[in-house]
Amino acid sequence: MTTGTAPAWQAISSDTLRKAIPWLTLIVGVVVLQASFASSDGFPAALDTFISDPFDALGAWIRANRRSHGLFTGFFNPLTDVLNFSIDGIEAVLLWLPWYVVVGGAFLIPARVKMWKQGLVAAAVLIYTGLIGLWEPTMETLALMSVAVMIAVLIGVPLGIWAALRPTVEKFLRPILDAMQTVPAFVYFLPLIGFFGIGSVNAAVATVIYALAPVVRLTTLGIKQVPVQSVESARMFGSSTRQTLLKVQIPMALPTILTGLTQTIMMALGIVVLAALMGAGGLGENVFQSLSQRRTGRGIAAGLAIVAVAIVLDRVWRSLADIDPLSRTPRRWMWGGIGTLVAATVIGRTMGVIEFPDVWSLRLFDPIDNVVVWSRDNLTWITRPVNDFIVAGIVVPVRDFLTETLAWPVLPFVTGWACWKVKDWKLALFGAGSVVVIGLIGMWELSINTLVQVMTATIISVAIAIPIGIWAGRKPRIEAAMGPILDALQTIPSLVYIIPVVILFTVGVVPGIIASVLYAIVPGIRISALGIRQVPEESVEASRTFGATPRQTMLGVRIPLAGPTIMTAINQVIMMVLAMVIIAGFVGGGGLGFETIRALTRSLFGLGAEVGLALVLIAMVLDRYTQAWGERLQPPTGH
Amino acid sequence: MDEANASCLELTGVWKIFGTKSERALDMAEKGASRAEILSATNCTVGVHNVTFDVNWGETFVVMGLSGSGKSTLIRCIAQLTDVTRGSIDLDGSDLTRMSEADLRQVRREKMSMVFQHFGLLPHRRVLDNVAYGLEIQGVKKQQRAERALEVLEIVGLEGWGNHYPQQLSGGMQQRVGLARALAVDPQLLFFDEPFSALDPLIRRDMQDELIRLQEQMHRTIVFITHDFAEAIKLGDRIAIMKDGALDQIGTAAELITNPATDYVAEFTKDVPKAKVLTAADVMEPLNGANIESDRVLANASIESILPSLLTRSEPMEVIDTDGVAVGMIDRQAVARVLEI
Numbered sequence: 001m002t003t004g005t006a007p008a009w010q011a012i013s014s015d016t017l018r019k020a021i022p023w024l025t026l027i028v029g030v031v032v033l034q035a036s037f038a039s040s041d042g043f044p045a046a047l048d049t050f051i052s053d054p055f056d057a058l059g060a061w062i063r064a065n066r067r068s069h070g071l072f073t074g075f076f077n078p079l080t081d082v083l084n085f086s087i088d089g090i091e092a093v094l095l096w097l098p099w100y101v102v103v104g105g106a107f108l109i110p111a112r113v114k115m116w117k118q119g120l121v122a123a124a125v126l127i128y129t130g131l132i133g134l135w136e137p138t139m140e141t142l143a144l145m146s147v148a149v150m151i152a153v154l155i156g157v158p159l160g161i162w163a164a165l166r167p168t169v170e171k172f173l174r175p176i177l178d179a180m181q182t183v184p185a186f187v188y189f190l191p192l193i194g195f196f197g198i199g200s201v202n203a204a205v206a207t208v209i210y211a212l213a214p215v216v217r218l219t220t221l222g223i224k225q226v227p228v229q230s231v232e233s234a235r236m237f238g239s240s241t242r243q244t245l246l247k248v249q250i251p252m253a254l255p256t257i258l259t260g261l262t263q264t265i266m267m268a269l270g271i272v273v274l275a276a277l278m279g280a281g282g283l284g285e286n287v288f289q290s291l292s293q294r295r296t297g298r299g300i301a302a303g304l305a306i307v308a309v310a311i312v313l314d315r316v317w318r319s320l321a322d323i324d325p326l327s328r329t330p331r332r333w334m335w336g337g338i339g340t341l342v343a344a345t346v347i348g349r350t351m352g353v354i355e356f357p358d359v360w361s362l363r364l365f366d367p368i369d370n371v372v373v374w375s376r377d378n379l380t381w382i383t384r385p386v387n388d389f390i391v392a393g394i395v396v397p398v399r400d401f402l403t404e405t406l407a408w409p410v411l412p413f414v415t416g417w418a419c420w421k422v423k424d425w426k427l428a429l430f431g432a433g434s435v436v437v438i439g440l441i442g443m444w445e446l447s448i449n450t451l452v453q454v455m456t457a458t459i460i461s462v463a464i465a466i467p468i469g470i471w472a473g474r475k476p477r478i479e480a481a482m483g484p485i486l487d488a489l490q491t492i493p494s495l496v497y498i499i500p501v502v503i504l505f506t507v508g509v510v511p512g513i514i515a516s517v518l519y520a521i522v523p524g525i526r527i528s529a530l531g532i533r534q535v536p537e538e539s540v541e542a543s544r545t546f547g548a549t550p551r552q553t554m555l556g557v558r559i560p561l562a563g564p565t566i567m568t569a570i571n572q573v574i575m576m577v578l579a580m581v582i583i584a585g586f587v588g589g590g591g592l593g594f595e596t597i598r599a600l601t602r603s604l605f606g607l608g609a610e611v612g613l614a615l616v617l618i619a620m621v622l623d624r625y626t627q628a629w630g631e632r633l634q635p636p637t638g639h
Numbered sequence: 640m641d642e643a644n645a646s647c648l649e650l651t652g653v654w655k656i657f658g659t660k661s662e663r664a665l666d667m668a669e670k671g672a673s674r675a676e677i678l679s680a681t682n683c684t685v686g687v688h689n690v691t692f693d694v695n696w697g698e699t700f701v702v703m704g705l706s707g708s709g710k711s712t713l714i715r716c717i718a719q720l721t722d723v724t725r726g727s728i729d730l731d732g733s734d735l736t737r738m739s740e741a742d743l744r745q746v747r748r749e750k751m752s753m754v755f756q757h758f759g760l761l762p763h764r765r766v767l768d769n770v771a772y773g774l775e776i777q778g779v780k781k782q783q784r785a786e787r788a789l790e791v792l793e794i795v796g797l798e799g800w801g802n803h804y805p806q807q808l809s810g811g812m813q814q815r816v817g818l819a820r821a822l823a824v825d826p827q828l829l830f831f832d833e834p835f836s837a838l839d840p841l842i843r844r845d846m847q848d849e850l851i852r853l854q855e856q857m858h859r860t861i862v863f864i865t866h867d868f869a870e871a872i873k874l875g876d877r878i879a880i881m882k883d884g885a886l887d888q889i890g891t892a893a894e895l896i897t898n899p900a901t902d903y904v905a906e907f908t909k910d911v912p913k914a915k916v917l918t919a920a921d922v923m924e925p926l927n928g929a930n931i932e933s934d935r936v937l938a939n940a941s942i943e944s945i946l947p948s949l950l951t952r953s954e955p956m957e958v959i960d961t962d963g964v965a966v967g968m969i970d971r972q973a974v975a976r977v978l979e980i
Binding site for chain 2: 236
């Protein structure tokens with residue numbers, strides 16, 4: 001970059017000195033700041049209410065005006081009513097129908113387009129939820145998620161198409177979508193409660209906001225990926241913009257749009273448990289009960305039922321989107337099926353055979369409880385030292401060092417320096433500024449507390465995930481074998497597998513960290529394996545022909561070439577860990593997670609805004625920093 | 640045959656300049672600045688440089704150029720897939736460049752269609768529905784358009800393939816679908832944008848022969864883009880050679896071969912098997928009242944076919960047209976001169 005134009009002083013000074021200057025700046029800066037601010041006691045608390053006051057005022061205003069102001073009577077309340085009506089309506093219909101009719105319907109809709117296997121799977125997982133005695137909450141969750149996914153599609157697909165056709169719209173949407181995916185979902189729970197009140201509606205809206213991004217993104221991608229030639233040939237035959245869109249672009253983008261839909265359903269699934277926190281009821285409620293009763297088995301049963309809802313939604317939506325006229329089951333059969341279901345409904349309703357028979361109920365999973373209890377009683381020789389090491393060896397000393405020993409200005413300085421080193425002064429300004437803002441709003445100690453836990457979880461996750469990922473990337477068979485375990489970890493709501501961890505380690509910092517690790521290693525493993533697999537075979541063979549050992553090939557070729565992708569993996573690990581902060585709060589992790597729950601359950605708007613802002617800033621700094629690092633690892637291109 | 644001589648498509652002073660400062664680039668270009676100078680001064684690329692030509696009714700007009708010569712840009716301009724910077728493109732006397740989007744759509748539905756280099760088929764539709772696409776857009780009834788599509792599929796030799804999907808067909812067959820789709824709407828003007836260059840050599844030759852056969856029956860007006868000079872002389876009634884966005888020469892294959900306007904054109908004609916391409920009429924000299932008492936050759940006979948009899952005699956032979964009227968004479972010196980032997 002600067003070759004040939006380097007200033008004279010740089011050319012004179014030795015290479016080592018030039019490399020040392022940034023580090024010297026760091027050391028000098030830290031020493032000076034530490035020395036001059038050593039006596040100051042934590043972050044000055046002068047300004048810590050400038051965010052919370054207006055938000056508390058907003059909260060009070062909402063409470064006072066909910067029934068009178070035009071914004072509510074004219075917009076939010078009717079919207080809430082409509083959504084409530086559709087969610088309750090669907091739920092009522094699902095519960096009014098005899099259970100076997102619902103199961104039959106779940107089979108029949110995919111069967112309409114000859115998706116026999118998908119139909120059978122959808123029916124089977126529904127029967128499972130009945131067998132374990134969770135039919136009713138399952139129907140509640142199914143109704144809530146159907147509405148949420150439907151809204152996400154109705155908003156997301158047109159928005160995605162619009163963005164694909166108008167570059168300015170895409171430019172405008174991109175940062176918003178980025179923010180929607182970076183910001184942990186629970187941050188905007190509280191404002192939603194303010195506008196929509198407690199209940200399933202705000203849970204549905206929260207789900208839509210959280211899960212909208214993949215639909216929009218993949219719709220845009222799908223439309224843009226349609227070959228120019230196909231669009232131009234449509235134009236050459238005199239198609240109008242609308243005809244081109246309906247007959248060419250949307251049908252050709254459909255597979256990609258469906259991928260987005262599946263992702264949206266998966267993300268919505270992740271939020272079901274948290275939705276219970278906002279009064280949505282359903283299966284999330286069951287998971288919370290299992291957590292408070294320390295019943296691992298029941299938690300797993302309910303968690304699997306949530307996965308079942310996601311499977312049903314995915315299969316049904318996919319079959320609805322199948323537009324190929326060739327794959328239609330003969331109409332006679334379909335009428336036969338519908339007739340059977342109607343007859344079954346009439347007969348079932350009159351005979352009173354509606355509810356799922358109580359077969360196993362939750363007892364099926366009780367043995368798991370025994371295993372966990374046995375482990376708690378007999379594995380203390382492992383769990384106790386692990387617990388003590390993480391708490392007394394890492395979290396507490398680091399936290400005390402950051403909050404008590406270090407003078408507060410050192411932290412923004414080091415953050416800024418690290419950002420500058422990896423990218424430029426703009427990022428440095430953003431990083432340092434964010435740290436200062438977190439202090440200003442009075443979130444200094446809580447944020448450091450959370451940050452230490454997040455970093456601990458991240459380091460453990462990376463230490464586990466990256467080596468496994470690299471290993472799996474080399475051996476496809478191992479990756480295939482790990483597939484189901486990884487899928488389960490990612491799809492079963494995280495609160496479920498936190499239950500045994502809480503039982504084993506008791507309440508505190510450690511269960512949160514362990515649950516975060518379990519949740520975050522999945523993308524870590526997957527993405528780093530992908531990075532290793534994507535290394536061009538040619539480069540590897542070139543290395544081998546020069547007589548490199550497997551180790552040399554790995555260290556010299558594969559890992560450097562996979563570097564940017566591995567950084568993406570680390571970035572995803574951090575984002576996943578951050579998404580778990582609130583879960584950690586549930587099990588005694590303290591920090592921002594606990595404050596979030598406090599703000600949510602007591603409708604403390606000011607506190608919610610402060611916690612939310614602190615989390616968003618932490619997430620954005622970490623996200624941009626790791627992304628910038630990934631860019632640095634990218635080999636320079638020829639241009 | 641008055642209509643045959645009237646022109647169907649007229650391009651007048653067509654310019655296409657890519658970039659934001661196109662006005663300034665245009666000024667520079669008109670004052671004779673080179674492409675590179677314009678690029679460095681305005682960051683604009685000259686795609687099409689002041690192109691003017693007419694295409695006659697029923698004629699196959701080939702634009703031949705190497706990659707980067709602007710030939711694809713030119714056909715995209717003519718088809719209005721991209722806007723022209725200056726100039727007019729008249730079809731049946733109305734200027735396409737000044738048409739509203741709605742009028743243009745109507746012209747596209749009624750008068751023109753196009754065959755694309757990479758086929759541009761719609762993978763989610765069966766072959767039959769691909770072929771019927773243009774009719775569907777026009778609002779033709781389902782039954783009617785299916786009948787027409789079947790008819791055209793038969794013309795291009797794809798009967799029985801209607802229910803397959805495009806990806807299930809070979810490249811050559813896919814381009815036959817592309818051809819059928821273009822023919823289904825019964826257009827008077829057909830654009831071919833390097834339609835055969837993605838195909839294997841043998842299949843390419845088949846498709847060229849197929850096009851010649853179809854054109855003998857249909858007599859459509861065709862604008863054909865290619866980078867292959869052999870393809871140009873095989874298909875083209877007239878050929879335009881394009882270089883750096885401008886036309887070097889327009890003429891019949893024989894005119895280009897016997898009388899190349901620039902060294903660039905001569906480069907292409909050098910390796911052409913002239914004896915196969917040229918006819919007696921292309922090489923003959925005027926009779927000037929001479930009376931030749933010898934065998935006669937037909938004016939449209941290829942040089943290759945008359946070469947054996949020509950080489951055995953030192954005196955000229957008489958060239959006659961199909962009505963038996965003497966139109967010129969030809970001797971082995973003239974042939975040797977043209978063939979450079």
